[in-house]
Amino acid sequence: MKFVVFFVATVLVASQCHGASFRSFPLQMPTGYGAGASYDDVRCASWRLAVEAQNIFGFQTIPERCVESTAAYIEGGQYQSDSKTVNQQVFFYASDLKIQDNDVVIFNVDGTVLSNVPYYSQHGYGSEKFNSTRYDEEFVNKGDAPALPETLINYNKLLGLGVKIVFLTGRLTDKKAVTEANLRKAGFHTWEKLILKEPSNNQNSVEYKSTERGRLVQQGYRIIANVADQWSSLKGRNQGLRSFKLPNPMYYIQ
Numbered sequence: 001m002k003f004v005v006f007f008v009a010t011v012l013v014a015s016q017c018h019g020a021s022f023r024s025f026p027l028q029m030p031t032g033y034g035a036g037a038s039y040d041d042v043r044c045a046s047w048r049l050a051v052e053a054q055n056i057f058g059f060q061t062i063p064e065r066c067v068e069s070t071a072a073y074i075e076g077g078q079y080q081s082d083s084k085t086v087n088q089q090v091f092f093y094a095s096d097l098k099i100q101d102n103d104v105v106i107f108n109v110d111g112t113v114l115s116n117v118p119y120y121s122q123h124g125y126g127s128e129k130f131n132s133t134r135y136d137e138e139f140v141n142k143g144d145a146p147a148l149p150e151t152l153i154n155y156n157k158l159l160g161l162g163v164k165i166v167f168l169t170g171r172l173t174d175k176k177a178v179t180e181a182n183l184r185k186a187g188f189h190t191w192e193k194l195i196l197k198e199p200s201n202n203q204n205s206v207e208y209k210s211t212e213r214g215r216l217v218q219q220g221y222r223i224i225a226n227v228a229d230q231w232s233s234l235k236g237r238n239q240g241l242r243s244f245k246l247p248n249p250m251y252y253i254q
Ligand SMILES: *[C@@H]1O[C@H](CO)[C@@H](O)[C@H](O)[C@H]1NC(C)=O
Pocket: 131, 132, 133, 134, 137
């Protein structure tokens, strides 16, 4: 009797699933990408996913037809949600560790702790070619970049666990004072180190950051996590125990 009831129930559930909620492959795509979604919405979401997964890399500008879609992604809440998800995972992971005195989490600065969306929103969300002079003049030197809100929350929670914070940035050493002031203004009040790049240093980002992480290890720190919006901040040597890639669909740093 039990068997019969189970059998009937299984058939019922299976037939309902089959009838209602599963579509068969191949998905029907010839006339569009579903209710309300434009070709650009869908194709540009694929572009962003491929950028995050590093299947697309080395680009100088985002596709022109993705400007609107990127603006909607950044301003519309999805960017913040993606940023929140990654930051939460950093914290969940760190909470499970037995934090030692020499444990550090490394954060990149621009696009990771300080938001440069105010700049990029004025410059085509990455569709304009990057101009470092203009970026410094209009953004870095002003020193009033806001925090990326989800990173700030995570930063405070990590400090609460007893983790030390290292900021490792490609900004040059002549930007030290303005960067420190900006970090404080944005709510990042304490750190173990802020490492900036010497102007004479010709290394690319991967080399420079690998070398600096190596120095930290030599000094006795344990890098429990490295958090950045660019793969070039995460790749290379001395990666630490874990890497966390924050979203950034607007630019790619080699
Ligand atoms: C970069 O920006 C500076 C300052 O705004 C400007 O003078 C210069 O012409 C720009 N360079 C290019 C290649 O657009």
